[in-house]
Amino acid sequence: MALYADLHRHLGGSVVPRILWRYFQRHNPDLAQQYPDYSEFEEFYTRERNTLDEYLELHTLVESVQNIDTLPYFIYRLIRGAYIFENLAYLEIRYTPYLRTNPTLSENQRIEQMRAIVEVVDKASKVNEYPIITSQILCMHTRLSYDINRAIVDLAADNKHQICAIDVAGGDKLYEDKIDEFVKLYQYARSRGIKTTGHLFETPYGSYPELLPYLMRIGHGIQIPLQHPELLTEVASLNQCLEICPTTYLKTGTLDDLKQLKIVFDRCFEAGVDMAICTDNAGLHNVRLPFEYENLLTQDIIDFGQLQTCQDASFRHAFAWPYSQPPSALLVGLLEERENTKHSISHRQKTLSP
Numbered sequence: 475m476a477l478y479a480d481l482h483r484h485l486g487g488s489v490v491p492r493i494l495w496r497y498f499q500r501h502n503p504d505l506a507q508q509y510p511d512y513s514e515f516e517e518f519y520t521r522e523r524n525t526l527d528e529y530l531e532l533h534t535l536v537e538s539v540q541n542i543d544t545l546p547y548f549i550y551r552l553i554r555g556a557y558i559f560e561n562l563a564y565l566e567i568r569y570t571p572y573l574r575t576n577p578t579l580s581e582n583q584r585i586e587q588m589r590a591i592v593e594v595v596d597k598a599s600k601v602n603e604y605p606i607i608t609s610q611i612l613c614m615h616t617r618l619s620y621d622i623n624r625a626i627v628d629l630a631a632d633n634k635h636q637i638c639a640i641d642v643a644g645g646d647k648l649y650e651d652k653i654d655e656f657v658k659l660y661q662y663a664r665s666r667g668i669k670t671t672g673h674l675f676e677t678p679y680g681s682y683p684e685l686l687p688y689l690m691r692i693g694h695g696i697q698i699p700l701q702h703p704e705l706l707t708e709v710a711s712l713n714q715c716l717e718i719c720p721t722t723y724l725k726t727g728t729l730d731d732l733k734q735l736k737i738v739f740d741r742c743f744e745a746g747v748d749m750a751i752c753t754d755n756a757g758l759h760n761v762r763l764p765f766e767y768e769n770l771l772t773q774d775i776i777d778f779g780q781l782q783t784c785q786d787a788s789f790r791h792a793f794a795w796p797y798s799q800p801p802s803a804l805l806v807g808l809l810e811e812r813e814n815t816k817h818s819i820s821h822r823q824k825t826l827s828p
């Protein structure tokens with residue numbers, strides 16, 4: 475069995491429509507009334523949006539019901555689905571902890587509550603019956619103040635056993651006014667030894683090369699091969715991996731056709747830039763990781779060999795995968811060990827027989 479890694483998945487967007495709808499029916503009468511019919515809700519929830527901003531609006535619907543008390547409910551179902559339907563061996567879950575705190579508290583109290591949120595996410599993602607190695611990425615957010623974002627970096631730096639990296643999210647149109655702040659925050663994060671990724675070069679509005687040197691991986695980054703191929707040599711030399719999330723670009727109106735990704739893959743392979751294929755918002759899209767792979771194959775965007783190269787890159791660039799090899803290599807090792815044992819037993823039996 476092939477085992478996969480997903481390096482880019484938002485906690486908010488990870489809830490599949492049926493789980494969310496059922497949650498409304500069971501626990502939230504107001505929202506249940508707003509969406510009485512499942513198929514209508516699914517249509518509304520998963521339909522394509524015109525822009526990234528419009529698409530991100532949907533996250534607020536999920537964020538409004540994901541709080542310290544309900545997170546275990548959603549995370550348990552996320553892990554169960556990822557294990558059963560996606561064959562995940564490794565998953566990095568990302569979210570903005572401040573946006574999961576109680577909005578009726580003061581800013582300082584909310585900052586303080588972020589620690590408890592991290593703890594809840596950590597505990598809820600360890601499910602004995604569905605064993606997946608998980609870690610958290612904390613997202614700074616364009617709509618949050620410098621102080622709150624800095625508190626998010628500190629939280630990550632103080633809890634490296636639970637948090638593997640930081641990210642910036644929230645719509646790249648808003649980066650411009652705050653670009654100096656984010657450069658400073660990333661510099662600070664690197665000075666505290668935190669690993670880094672960031673939503674960058676996702677849409678034509680998100681091209682900020684000044685942030686690039688601070689990133690170990692690039693959230694999306696597809697506009698680099700599409701619009702700024704001159705940057706590819708630098709990306710390759712810094713060993714930065716692009717987190718490619720194919721379905722997202724259709725849902726946000728960034729691409730009209732998945733086939734446009736062919737040029738992204740071709741140019742990156744040619745320049746020696748690593749790519750990991752990820753889901754971003756597997757629930758919101760209703761597209762799980764194996765289907766992202768399959769879509770790319772059936773549309774001739776990549777071939778099987780290239781898919782395996784990307785799958786290996788996912789484990790190599792995973793921030794918290796504890797082994798030097800992907801699970802396939804570990805399984806091959808186990809099989810070889812078994813063959814050797816069988817061989818030595820039959821050899822011993824032969825020597826012992828009269």
Ligand SMILES: [Zn+2]
Nearest residue numbers: 484673693754
């Ligand atoms: Zn994302």
